[in-house]
Amino acid sequence: MRQVLTRRFALAIGLPFVVALCWWFVVLRSTGEAAAPRRPHFVSYTASVVTVQADPNWAVKDGLTTGTARLALDDGRTLYVAEATLGEIFCTDFSTPNACVLVAEMLGDAPIWFALTPATGEEPLLRLPLPPIVDMLNDGDDAVLENGWVVPLATPTKRECDTATPNLRDFIARFGSDMEVSLNLGADEIDSVRCTAD
Secondary structure, three states: OHHHHHHHHHHHHHHHHHHHHHHHHHHHHHHHHHHOOOOOEEOOEEEEEEEEEEOOOOEEEOOEEEOOEEEEEOOOOEEEEOOOOEEEEOOOOOOOOOOEEEEEEEEOOEEEEEEEEEOOOOOOOOEEEEOOEEEEEOOOOEEEEOOOEEEEEEEEEEEEOOOOOOOHHHHHHHHOOOEEEEEEOOOOEEEEEEEOOO
16 A cells, blocks of 8 residues: 555656656757857858769758769869768759859868859859848948858949949848849859849
């Protein structure tokens, strides 16, 4: 009789404790994931991709590459992407030359983050359309894009719009997402923006 009461007592005390502990871990994990800031990617190199030689399983899973790849670029450079490199792949046409554009954050000769994006626009070998600019950093030397990329700005950056603005910061504040942004692939910097609504 005493042993049964002891087991029941332990169960009565222990079960709510275990449930509370599990709930605490779930709440802590979800709060931690939501609060974790997204790291910006500082673009320091761009190029049109001529060919891609990749492992059969090369892809990005959970933000990291599986397998390795070699990218032959239009400026004559060959870039090696190691396994477990941070990356994003939006362009998967690896058989057509210059179908993709590489955007990368470099450490020496190695990418520490990269994105492959489709070559689009009127001059796909020279220019790449980018998402709108939402802010500027480093005294206006870098643009923060809507997708979190940080890209160098040309000095000056050409503003095309019927509505005059005194500077680029005012242009960004006025037009928000109503702008087209153009990256010069030769200079690795944004050199023009155009408003799409007045």
